[in-house]
Every structure is written in C-alpha cells, then in structure tokens.
Amino acid sequence: MSIRHGLLVLLSRGPRHGYQLRGEFEASTGATWPLNIGQVYTTLARMERDGLVEPGESDEQGRVVYTITAAGRAELGRWFSTPVVQSDRPRDELVIKLAMAVTAKEVDVAEVIRTQRTATMRALQQLTRAKRAVTEGVAQRLVLDSMIFRAEAEQRWLDHCEAVLKEER
Amino acid sequence: MTLVRLAEVARVHGEGATAVPALKGVSLEVGAGELVAVMGPSGSGKSTLLNLAGGLDRPTSGTVHIGGQDLATVRDLAALRRRSVGYVFQDLNLIASLTAAENVMLPRELDGVRSRLAREEAMAVLTEIDVAYLADRFPDELSGGQRQRVAIARALVGERRLLLADEATGALDTRTGDEIMQVLRARCDAGAAVLLVTHEPRYAAWADRVVFLRDGMITDSTSESLVSAR
Numbered sequence: 136m137s138i139r140h141g142l143l144v145l146l147s148r149g150p151r152h153g154y155q156l157r158g159e160f161e162a163s164t165g166a167t168w169p170l171n172i173g174q175v176y177t178t179l180a181r182m183e184r185d186g187l188v189e190p191g192e193s194d195e196q197g198r199v200v201y202t203i204t205a206a207g208r209a210e211l212g213r214w215f216s217t218p219v220v221q222s223d224r225p226r227d228e229l230v231i232k233l234a235m236a237v238t239a240k241e242v243d244v245a246e247v248i249r250t251q252r253t254a255t256m257r258a259l260q261q262l263t264r265a266k267r268a269v270t271e272g273v274a275q276r277l278v279l280d281s282m283i284f285r286a287e288a289e290q291r292w293l294d295h296c297e298a299v300l301k302e303e304r
Numbered sequence: 305m306t307l308v309r310l311a312e313v314a315r316v317h318g319e320g321a322t323a324v325p326a327l328k329g330v331s332l333e334v335g336a337g338e339l340v341a342v343m344g345p346s347g348s349g350k351s352t353l354l355n356l357a358g359g360l361d362r363p364t365s366g367t368v369h370i371g372g373q374d375l376a377t378v379r380d381l382a383a384l385r386r387r388s389v390g391y392v393f394q395d396l397n398l399i400a401s402l403t404a405a406e407n408v409m410l411p412r413e414l415d416g417v418r419s420r421l422a423r424e425e426a427m428a429v430l431t432e433i434d435v436a437y438l439a440d441r442f443p444d445e446l447s448g449g450q451r452q453r454v455a456i457a458r459a460l461v462g463e464r465r466l467l468l469a470d471e472a473t474g475a476l477d478t479r480t481g482d483e484i485m486q487v488l489r490a491r492c493d494a495g496a497a498v499l500l501v502t503h504e505p506r507y508a509a510w511a512d513r514v515v516f517l518r519d520g521m522i523t524d525s526t527s528e529s530l531v532s533a534r
Contacts (some may be wrong), residue, residue, distance in 0.1 A: 252516065253524045256343075259509035260526060267489070283506055290505035294345065 138170065138178050139187070143211045146188060146203040153179065153198065163274040167282070182207070229289065233296060244300055252293045259286045305336045306369070307466045307497035308357050313366035315352050326352040328520040329366065334499050336465065339492045341500045341508035344517035350501045351470065353517065357499055358389045358468045370466065386415055390459025390467045392452070394474035398443040404454045405430065405439035408461050415462070429457045433487050449480035456487055460496070467491065469500045473507050485510040 187207035236242040355361040408426035473481035513527040
C-alpha cells in the first residue's frame, strides 16, 4: 500500500490541500498511520510528475489545492481491483524467533511462548480500549478491528505452538 | 471491594487411584467494577474454577469467599447463589415456555419476591441493557444475541453484583459478540464484578485483567496486581 493511493482516494472526493489531506488520512486510518506534512507534499509532487494530480490556484493562505486527474482515477480503479499479495508483506520476526527457539536446543520454548502470549494479550487489551473509545468513524473502527483480528490470530497460533510442542516432548 | 476471592484453591475430582486434580492451588480475586477473563485450553480447569467461584461446587482445599462470606461456613449454598451470583452460560438455558421478562423474573420469584415486584425489577434491568422491547417474546422468537442479552438481564436482576460468564459469546458472530462484551463491560463500569471464561482472545481483551490457566494452575496474568500468580 502506498500513501499515494490513500491521498488519491481523498482527492477523488474533491480538491484538497496538503494539511486537509493529512488530517483526513489520519482520521480514516484511525490515527494508526501518522503522516508528516513533508511526506504529503513529496507524494503530491511525485503524483503531479506522474500525471495523477494537478495543482491549482493557491488559496488566501498560500496553500496549493490539488485535483485528481482522469489518470489518477484510473490508477485508483486499478488499485481497488487488485488484491494484495501475501508475499508483499514483510516477514514476521516472531515466527522466525520461535522457529529458531525450537531449533536451538537450549532455549526454553515454552517460556518464549508464555512471555509473548502475555505481551500480545496486553496489546490486544490496548486495541480493544482504543476501539471502545471510537465513537464515530466506521473506517477507524475497522482499522482497529483488523489489528485486533491479527493479534488474535497470533495468540491462537501461540496456543497452537504450545499444544504441538507439548505433544512432541 | 472484593466480590469473590479464591485462596489456594484445589479441587480433586474422584478419589484414590482415579483421582484427577482439576485445580492445583489457584488464588484469584475479582473486585467491584472489575472484569477478569480466564483463558485456557479445554481441560485446563476453567469450568471448575468458575463453578467454585460461583458456589456451584466446594473446593477440596483452600477457601472461597463470595461477597465476604466463606463458603465453608454457608449451609444453604443455593440461597447464597440466588442472592449474590448471576450466571451466563453458552447454552443459556432460557426456559422456552416463558417470555423474556418471565425468564428474568424467575430467580426473584424463587427468592420469594412477589411477582408484581419481580416484574418491575425484570423490566428495570431489561431497560438498562436496551432490550425492554423484547419483554413479551418467547426465546425461540429471539436471535442469538438477543437471547444472550436476556440471559445477562436474568443474571443481573435484583441485588446481584457478581456475574460469572462461561463462553458467553460462544455461538455468536464477532459483531454480536462485541455487543455482548459491551453490555458486560458497562455492567462492570456500573459496579458489578465479572469473571469471564473464554478461549477467544478477542473477547478476553475486553477484560481489565487476563489470567492464563494451564493444567489447573495460573501460569501468567496481564497485570501485576494479582495476589498470587502461581
């Protein structure tokens, strides 16, 4: 995923300047992806170069308002219709750590699992608190839900590891 | 205020060669306003723990206090349970021939409360959790989530402030499950104590404290405030 697609989505709803884009981007991702204004303007400049957006007049405060182009809309259509590939995601350190713990004979794997499980549960509690605090904004809630499902999957996998290793012993 | 306290509780099922230890020295407290979740695989002792905390069973050794009363000194456990403890189970056992309101009234009527007052209390608690409009429906006219809400209302009716839930979100989809957790959480924030047994991490995460049960022992907890982690 790129910031550029996120910004294109916001621009597809109407012309906006950089600060507006930053605020709306953060609101729709549940503040889980903070942007600095430099990133926003760098991305806009690249998209302008690629013909996806057009700068317009400056407003009274000197801020340039950007508009999405037809090419920008086409790019957005392509993005939404293309599924995300698993291999595009980075490797998971926890998975590697556990595999290595099993390989290295002297490591207490059960303890590694236990420590991780408690830490993951604390993270899950924090996410749930954050979700309860969201009073409006379905997008925000769904972003948090995604993180909750992911943490939950990790927790289940840890339980699974524990059960399998218990049998092996 | 502590509403339930287990101290070094052990429970052995059976005797002699066939004895099976279900719990091996568990200490746990749940205070007013607190939601505690117990997680563990099947066979870890979750249900035994819940039964002991709710006075449905007595420990082999150790002590259980409910609302300050030592269970060992209580003769009529059934009466203590009706007065102090509410239960929400996965197979929630609403009585099919009674309406939602009548189901909620039942524990109060068993306590000897007159049916008019019992009905007022039932309506009050149904209103509190936003299901007063379901009062006159029968269980088979309710969705899974609605039935679970009625079961929670029944668990809370009257003066009871300790609520024990066993896989209360069991058969529900995740969105409805979240709504049920919202109700339990709100009850806690209003001063109830909830002890929830679940194997689903996403629901355990609504708790203030999550304890992990393995082979009859508490092996870990997300909070340091636990009296004894072992």
